[in-house]
Amino acid sequence: MAADALSRVFSALADPTRRDMVARLTLADATVNELAEPYDVTVQAVSKHLKVLEDAGLVSRSRQAQRRPVHLEAEVFDLMTKWIERYRRQAEERYRRLDDVLRSMPGTVEPTPPIPSNKPIQTGKPR
């Protein structure tokens, strides 16, 4: 299902080695050996990482004999990045509003939560 697919992409990208591999594949296709080079791990370990990325639909491997370069499915990667970035931006906007609220507050505040009132409170109509 789609939601599972999304989860697979998220977890595939959650690993720092795989994230690094993806970052390098944004520059150019590479073989497993080329991808393994900078890491202190076996080619087998890199192949395992690639399998995870492949299952998530993030990379594909051509059937070209011998070389079989790994290719980044940039559209899938971009979509994920956009989803997370948009969510992040919403959180950032929210916290910028909180920054403003904090600036408008007096220097010292009561440390305990206030006793709540039962009246509904609405945006733009504070107090």
Add this chain to the structure above:
Amino acid sequence: MTITSTRETEIVPDPTVPLIRITREFDAPPEKIFRAHTDPELVVQWLGPRDLTMTIDHYDCRTGGSYRYLHSRDGEEYGFNGCFHEVRPAELIVQTFTFEGFPDGVALEKLVFEDLGNGRTRLVATSLCDSFEERDAMIASGMETGIVEGYQRLDELLAG
């Protein structure tokens, strides 16, 4: 995946459990930020999305208390509610979160106020959802196109 810019909000979807971690630093001491999370008169000023009207039905941010608020636009209302499980001034808020459109679902939210000294605070907010699907739906719900369209687009990409 971590997306960071200087001091801006950082988001990390956890790979092993359906959790999102949101981290942000503030130029204010923990007491103030805590107050802005517990006083409904202040909460209403920042919590809701800008393009929606937020109405707080009740907001009793004390251990054992509860809350309910609505986001509305053009006559459409979206309700949210939950309980405050543990509230410790300027330190910690543990609460549940339910979208009333899907009342069986509940996320467990934890807000930790870390005192950085010099009047600064790091706020670490984690949401633990029922499933990876719900967690990811929460992230994807931010898309303008909406979750369904977003998933359709993903399906197309993965099928292609």
